[in-house]
Amino acid sequence: MELYTHEYFMNEALKQAKLAFEEGEIPVGAVIVSKNRVIARAYNQTERLGDVTAHAEMLAITAAANHLGAKYLSDCRIYITLEPCPMCAGALFWSQIGEVHFGASDPKRGFRQSNPAMLHPKTKVFSGLLEEEAGKLMLDFFKKLRD
Amino acid sequence: MELYTHEYFMNEALKQAKLAFEEGEIPVGAVIVSKNRVIARAYNQTERLGDVTAHAEMLAITAAANHLGAKYLSDCRIYITLEPCPMCAGALFWSQIGEVHFGASDPKRGFRQSNPAMLHPKTKVFSGLLEEEAGKLMLDFFKKLRD
Numbered sequence: 001m002e003l004y005t006h007e008y009f010m011n012e013a014l015k016q017a018k019l020a021f022e023e024g025e026i027p028v029g030a031v032i033v034s035k036n037r038v039i040a041r042a043y044n045q046t047e048r049l050g051d052v053t054a055h056a057e058m059l060a061i062t063a064a065a066n067h068l069g070a071k072y073l074s075d076c077r078i079y080i081t082l083e084p085c086p087m088c089a090g091a092l093f094w095s096q097i098g099e100v101h102f103g104a105s106d107p108k109r110g111f112r113q114s115n116p117a118m119l120h121p122k123t124k125v126f127s128g129l130l131e132e133e134a135g136k137l138m139l140d141f142f143k144k145l146r147d
Numbered sequence: 148m149e150l151y152t153h154e155y156f157m158n159e160a161l162k163q164a165k166l167a168f169e170e171g172e173i174p175v176g177a178v179i180v181s182k183n184r185v186i187a188r189a190y191n192q193t194e195r196l197g198d199v200t201a202h203a204e205m206l207a208i209t210a211a212a213n214h215l216g217a218k219y220l221s222d223c224r225i226y227i228t229l230e231p232c233p234m235c236a237g238a239l240f241w242s243q244i245g246e247v248h249f250g251a252s253d254p255k256r257g258f259r260q261s262n263p264a265m266l267h268p269k270t271k272v273f274s275g276l277l278e279e280e281a282g283k284l285m286l287d288f289f290k291k292l293r294d
Contacts, residue, residue: 050218052241071197087237094199115262
């Protein structure tokens with residue numbers, strides 16, 4: 001029997017990031033969980049869609065809202081392999097999501113660099129889960145781009 | 148003959164905001180212009196779509212990228228009736244849009260409140276065009292909500 005731990009869900013996000021990697025997209029994945037069930041999975045699709053707004057988190061927020069038939073995600077948790085950028089943090093603010101769990105930090109483009117208080121005051125934030133795996137995937141991706 | 152001035156395009160954005168107003172959405176509109184032609188028009192649809200990411204700017208960015216078949220909007224200008232929020236400013240950052248023109252300021256939820264340097268360093272920012280009309284539309288909307 002599978003235990004539905006935070007690590008289990010972050011690993012689901014990591015699987016999404018790997019799908020992005022395979023498609024030549026910057027490898028970031030996200031899942032949104034409600035009542036301990038995954039209700040949305042997404043990975044970065046900016047290249048495929050030719051759309052800078054198609055980050056994993058944005059696609060997951062839209063999918064979760066569609067699934068729930070509600071635009072606020074107060075009872076949900078999002079697991080993201082990388083620290084969200086200001087756009088995604090701004091979207092997570094509007095969604096009033098209950099918890100944000102991100103793996104690797106993004107010292108260059110992460111929201112904390114722009115404004116660490118960007119998420120909703122009600123949102124609990126956790127970081128570092130599976131950060132090595134998520135970070136390695138990013139490093140491998142950019143190494144491959146340069147080769 | 149119509150003169151394609153900044154005011155002309157901001158007025159087009161205002162028309163979009165009025166459509167939002169009529170549909171019971173927070174009245175914000177945006178148009179994106181390339182080579183002095185409007186290539187995308189959008190208004191806030193968060194209620195209709197039940198999606199917090201469906202701000203006028205986000206919809207306009209996606210539509211403009213689809214129109215151009217390119218994800219970067221360096222040669223474009225966006226006209227928005229209200230100062231963009233951090234989510235939309237973050238999206239505009241990624242798009243590397245050439246110019247941002249916004250009408251009314253949003254001292255509570257505008258990006259400048261969060262981080263005034265959120266847009267791309269290459270993006271030129273202008274504000275205040277038709278701000279009275281845009282601001283009045285917002286005030287009328289919230290007054291109607293309270294009545």
